[in-house]
Amino acid sequence: MTTTTSEARRVAVRAGLVRGLLEARQSLREPGDVLWYFLMPLVFAVVLIFMRGTTVPGTDFALGAMVLPSILGMSIAFGGLTGPAGMIATEREDGTLLRAKATPNGMIGYLVGKTILFGTTTLISTALLVIPGFTVAGDLRLDARTWAMLAGIFVMGLVTTVPVGVALGSLFKNASQTGLLLLGSMVLMVPSGIFYPITALPAWLQWIGQVFPYYWLGLGARSAMLPAEMAAAEIGGSWRTLEMFGVLGAWAVVGFIVAPVVLRRMARRASGAAVAEARDRVMAQGW
Template identity: 30%
Template sequence: MTTTPATVRTDRRATTVTRRPPSTWRTSLSRTGLELREMLRSRDDVVFTLALPVLLLVIFGSVFTDDIAPGVTFTQYFTAGMAASGVLLTSFQSLAIAIAVERDTGALRRLEGTPMPRAAFFLGKVGLVLVTGTAQLAVLLAVAWLVFDVPMPTGVSGWATLVWVAVLGSAAGTLLGIAYSSVPSSARSATAVVAPVVLVLQFVSGVFFVFTELPGWMQAVASAFPLRWMTQGFRAALLPETMEAAEAGGSWDLGLVALVLAGWVVVGLVLCLTTFRWRRRGDR
């Protein structure tokens, strides 16, 4: 008797592995790393964004060695101005130029068509500003302290003031830079449209000169913009209490500084939401 082995049929169910896309937070961290690598590959960005405030501090601190008040050197005053200017450079100027270039080259248009959450793009820019701004401020203060004997804050309140002014200033500068990136019509004109704005604000906001020695109309113009208030906040953190009476309002007015900078954060956010473009004008 011949036995035929039974045919065993095995049904294999197709198993589909669904991979969840990375979270917005994880994508944002990746974007931040990418932004940092791209910036470090560009020597121009590193020099003019990160090193310029330090170079100006060394030059001005070496040339102007007189006291502007008993026990307070011009270098101390200038360090506060350069700290605020550095925040503006790493946030407003850097982003306004970089995003305008990315839009003109079509990089933003390509990113818009990817599955990447749009929030990750902006959070990547925020991460870039956070890292570069912190590094620049740390180097600037280290040079001021080690080379020019500029006193650093001695108490918790002084360091706390330094931190919150830097955070609010960076937030305002970042949002305004993203919004202002829509103003240049091309990558070629980006630097010409952005850099003069920063330069003028530096001259009228008490960065290169003692603020109260500027003409009244300059002080009024500067008071409408965040750089003037950032410089005052950093002076409150870095200068002795004896200099408080020499301010335009007779005090540091830190409450007003916080209010103005927070107001510019709100204004920058509104402008970002209403003006930001992923594509060039005329592109469909």
């Protein structure tokens, strides 16, 4: 009996791998999704144009080169938060989650599949930053340490944000509320020191920024890609690597505690009647 159970779970994990790869491939063939992957590189390209000749205050370092790692950190958090939140909110209504519940070990397959999908798509959208990034590559510090740090920050970023994103998506009443999260993320860019050094902001804004993972992931990416002397432009004149992993770790712990509770509660609610209700609403309102 137990061997059957564990065998069945292994089968479900393998099915999840298939699911993740299939959905990643489907996403790459969908023009709307592909445009979305180019969003951050596009934003960065526009920023670069406006920041030509501007330097980080007090240095002769190009501001654009500081923004690249910040945007990189930001887009990891962005992909990890908004992707799963929107997905959960949508797939609760369209019956995908219910389908997973109706399949033996289907939830395992679903979660493994989504992890693969978001890992892949977030990696793609951050990798695309290379395109506008090469213009500032000369100012960056790119060595083995850079890539190791970036890989660590990428994994840490997803571990931190995906559970929170899943929890938020489960709390939304319907899929259209995901837009609020998108808006909130945009607003949080300001106090997170993405486009301008956080030290140039008023202290109270700095404190707000330091609560959320956006700032810390940006900081981590800067510590990986910028020359050591650029730490002077940060709070406390340091990369604060320990604090970074500490704050991100705290978010991860909160996420992993809250997400399963919220997800279970939501999964109980995701009954056929709720799906039918959502369908009726979509039919009536057109969204």
